[in-house]
Amino acid sequence: MSLFGQDRSFLHALPAGDRRALLDEGAPRTYEPGEIMIRERDTSAYVLALLSGWAVVSVGTERGARLILALRGAGEVVGDLAAVDRRPRSATVTALGRVEAVAISGDRFRRFLAARPHATSLILRQLATRLRSADVERRSLASETVLQRLAARLVELAERAGRHAESGTVLELPLPQHDLAAAIGATREAVAKALRLLREQGVVRTAHRTVIVVDMPVLVLLAQGRAHPGAHSSDKQPPAV
Incomplete structure (x- = not known):
């Protein structure tokens, strides 16, 4: 089971020119410790590219508790699933400490991926990694x-x-x-x-x-x-x- 993403983050895996192009599509955001960056079930579709700090990805349970799914740090993107499938947010993202990020609209993020097959491949690989991690997590909880x-x-x-x-x-x-x-x-x-x-x-x-x-x-x-x-x-x- 793993709280972290791939060894090489999405932003760091992009060619330098593509990375600059993506960040130029958005606006800088700063989040203070404990501040909610993305809320579960919300219908917003912006993507956050993390530049510094750590964020906690979690979901609520039927008993009112919270289950932490992942930790995301500099170089990673969060909120990409809702931007891609245009459905409500699947999890809440909260700043663990002070977080610097760039917010990119869902439309602009999708256009960025459409123009760059390499970036689309990286996102698909990221989603596959998270799915595999979820499978391992379920097995861990059971055994x-x-x-x-x-x-x-x-x-x-x-x-x-x-x-x-x-x-x-x-x-x-x-x-x-x-x-x-x-x-x-x-x-x-x-x-x-x-x-x-x-x-x-x-x-x-x-x-x-x-x-x-x-x-x-x-x-x-x-x-x-x-x-x-x-x-x-x-x-x-x-x-x-």
Whole structure:
């Protein structure tokens, strides 16, 4: 399962000239932390090209909770699905921190894609990646424990948005516990219990909106379902052959 998009973002995969042409089609926008950039079920069709910062993509559930589907950062576009199929928004996009973006109307975005088959191919590949990720996510929710799903999320966040420090790998994205819970389809209480277990075993350390991964090898094994709580790096067993 993955919160992030492809390794190479849509904007960065475009030739420089096409990238400039797309950004010239829109107007700059700035969003403050917690501000809604796109709202689920809205009928607007503009696309946002993210220049800096992080945004959270989420959907509401029938129980009134929120499920986080993805994190989107600089170089990525959000809102492209509604621009392409002209249907209501499928998710809400919220600024995690301060976000700088360029807003492009749906009509202009569609014209841009129509004139550039390469860009259309990139969008199709992006949509396919998101579909595959959703399939993996459904399987994960059905078959993995909260601890395993949380470990997988923390590994991914450490690899994609972590900063190496003397104490371990510091997760740079300020996700509170309720957002971590929304990112793995669990309750806040269940995530708090799993984090407490990881802290007690010396796998992670936590502070206000901060998680430091102290023992990455064990966290990876927990994410893979190949270790149990209380394991240490020296306890790792070689994979079966």
